[in-house]
Amino acid sequence: MVRSAGSVLGGGRYRLLRRWGVTADFEFWHAMDRVLDREVALTIIDGVSTQLGRSSVNEVFARTVALGQVRTAAVASVLDMVDGASFSAVVAEWIPSVSVDEASAGSTSVLGVARAVVELAAAMRGFHESGSVLAIGDSGRVRVSLDGIAYVAFPGTPASSERDSDIRGFCSVVRTLAAGVQSPDALGLMTGRDGQEVTAVAITDTLQGIVDQPLPRRIPFPHPSPMQSLRRRVTRRDRALWPRLPASQRSPWCCSARSGG
16 A cells, blocks of 8 residues: 555644655655654565565564664664554654755765765664664665764664665765765765675775775965055055155055165
8 A cells, every 4th residue: 555645644643745755565754743743664575465474573673673773874763663554654853854865966076975974884884883783774774964974764674674775775875965076986885896706794884985085285375465466556656656756655565675685
């Protein structure tokens, strides 16, 4: 069942505002919690009308608990998990943001892309090292905050999530954000580096190396002070008028310049 904007769920508590993605088993919605008067992100799971089934819905909730226990800018905070007769959903904090496609429309650089996704990569690495997954196989779950940080906007970990699907989803996000970069392969994320397998560890190390590169040293341009600029203008003018001016009207700057030269 694909819902439409304006629908009300959870006994009238959640009003759907805009759908940002849909898969065979999930819908990703920007919604309004009418009880607490706050915007939320809903990952809606239909255990009855989708392929997941009721037992798999419970497993989604169990796996999502790990996301709710992690505090990182790369994952929206999980606020609640709703299991009702008509629908089930993971309720997360709504962060003002844009979609990955919208973010890619602006001008960017390799460094800009690296800064945007480095925290997401670090979070993915942490989950993989702990034996869990970030569940970003569908890149539609990811958005970019107004601070320029890519994050999981719609948490919810299905049983089918694997590390490889995380890697593919992450690379899809990077590929989209780097669409306007002349050499997106410079990130070293699309293919293995030096024949090595692409892992969350390798991705994080690559991105961190890009972000940590020192900025090129800027050579300061010697701007003259207002007094120096005035002196130069007066000196040039007085030198031109020197033969025609009486001694009483000659600028002392010009005189000093003349006597010094």
